[in-house]
Amino acid sequence: MKRFFMLLCVLLMVTPCVSGCSDFVEPNQLAFVIGTAVDQVQDGSIEVSLQVVIPSQLQKGNSTNSESFIVISAKGRDVFEASQNIQRKIPRRLMTSHRILIAIGESYFQKNELNLLFDKLARDPSNTLRDVVILIKGGRAKDFLRLKHPMEYVTSLAASKEMNINGLQDFTSRQLVIDSLSQGTRPLVPVFKVEHKTVSSQKKSEGIPVFAGFAVLNKKLKPVGFLNDTECAGASWLAGKGMFQGITMPWKNGKGMLSFRLSRLDRSIRSVRGQDPKQVVLAIKAQAYLLENTASLDMTDMNTVIDVQKYMNAYIRKDLQATVNKVQKSGSDVFGIGEYLHRKHPIWWKRQRDEWDANFKTVQVTVKSDIQLRSVGVIGGELK
Numbered sequence: 001m002k003r004f005f006m007l008l009c010v011l012l013m014v015t016p017c018v019s020g021c022s023d024f025v026e027p028n029q030l031a032f033v034i035g036t037a038v039d040q041v042q043d044g045s046i047e048v049s050l051q052v053v054i055p056s057q058l059q060k061g062n063s064t065n066s067e068s069f070i071v072i073s074a075k076g077r078d079v080f081e082a083s084q085n086i087q088r089k090i091p092r093r094l095m096t097s098h099r100i101l102i103a104i105g106e107s108y109f110q111k112n113e114l115n116l117l118f119d120k121l122a123r124d125p126s127n128t129l130r131d132v133v134i135l136i137k138g139g140r141a142k143d144f145l146r147l148k149h150p151m152e153y154v155t156s157l158a159a160s161k162e163m164n165i166n167g168l169q170d171f172t173s174r175q176l177v178i179d180s181l182s183q184g185t186r187p188l189v190p191v192f193k194v195e196h197k198t199v200s201s202q203k204k205s206e207g208i209p210v211f212a213g214f215a216v217l218n219k220k221l222k223p224v225g226f227l228n229d230t231e232c233a234g235a236s237w238l239a240g241k242g243m244f245q246g247i248t249m250p251w252k253n254g255k256g257m258l259s260f261r262l263s264r265l266d267r268s269i270r271s272v273r274g275q276d277p278k279q280v281v282l283a284i285k286a287q288a289y290l291l292e293n294t295a296s297l298d299m300t301d302m303n304t305v306i307d308v309q310k311y312m313n314a315y316i317r318k319d320l321q322a323t324v325n326k327v328q329k330s331g332s333d334v335f336g337i338g339e340y341l342h343r344k345h346p347i348w349w350k351r352q353r354d355e356w357d358a359n360f361k362t363v364q365v366t367v368k369s370d371i372q373l374r375s376v377g378v379i380g381g382e383l384k
Helices: 004-019 055-059 079-088 106-111 114-123 141-146 155-165 171-183 231-239 301-328 337-343 346-362
Strands: 029-039 048-055 069-075 094-097 101-105 133-134 188-197 206-217 223-227 247-251 258-274 276-292 364-375
Touching: 004 337, 029 069, 029 155, 048 079, 048 141, 048 276, 069 079, 069 133, 069 141, 069 223, 079 094, 079 114, 101 106, 101 141, 101 155, 106 133, 133 155, 133 171, 141 155, 141 188, 141 231, 141 337, 188 231, 206 231, 223 231, 231 258, 231 276, 231 301, 247 301, 258 301, 258 337, 258 364, 276 301, 276 337, 276 346, 301 346, 301 364, 337 346
Parallel strands: 029 094, 029 101, 101 133, 133 188, 276 364
Antiparallel strands: 029 048, 048 069, 188 206, 206 223, 247 258, 258 276
């Protein structure tokens, strides 16, 4: 019995030491990284900048105060070394699992292999791969993180919300890694630029990050072309990533305009007659709702409704075909046609896959549309 009590006392003394967490870090010892920027440096190294929020300032409601976040930068030969150099500058442990956005400068895209940058993202288990990847055109990504947004406390959150509200929800770092590893699909990367606008009568013009289109990447993840904010909507739709939310088009007689909201976007790929890999059809579907009519059209007349539907299909089909032709000239298959041909014609694909960027230019891609006009609005005719 005496031996039992002695053993029990020893166990009670040892238990706190065994159950303790030696690497536990309190929340007030963490630096929460919201955004990351990567820029090219003249000496050949890279500069990594981290946007770290200051929770104590956010709790006070200082949403437009420059002290609600800080941007810390350091150089290194790779992302890990630069991040370690940043860690030495701050008294808290960096935590990147809550990161919203990764901004990469245009110069880095042009001079480096992007797959080396994303090696750490895919290999490090602390990265969730849910953050959005964007390209900063005409400036440094570091300066992008330093901007103050009039409606959000950090630019990373503002850019992420702007993409979500416009239907751009499938451009995470995870999706970029998947597209880069695919032999039949090339990535699309959202492009942001800084515009100087006057947001208040009491303040001077401020730099505001705005969405400016897409960068088309090749197999080596180098930008080979850019799509403007009009073309990018169609490219995203044709790539099966949604986004096309509305369209305004002039009526065929040149008098007045028609505006539609589009929903239930869909896209499919098929070979012509199912046997010819060199001829591919990109078929799109959607439902349209008329929101504005300044073309003096009586939408209570069924013949007019049918005529408008046919004209709308032809107008959208023409625009999308122009976007396809522009992308094909770059040689980057952002639509996933190669992946479809890989599954549909595997033997033919084996002879094409190694030079698909060049072979993609020779494929005859035709856009077909089936857009149904579901509603003409509350009033049918024009108000007089």
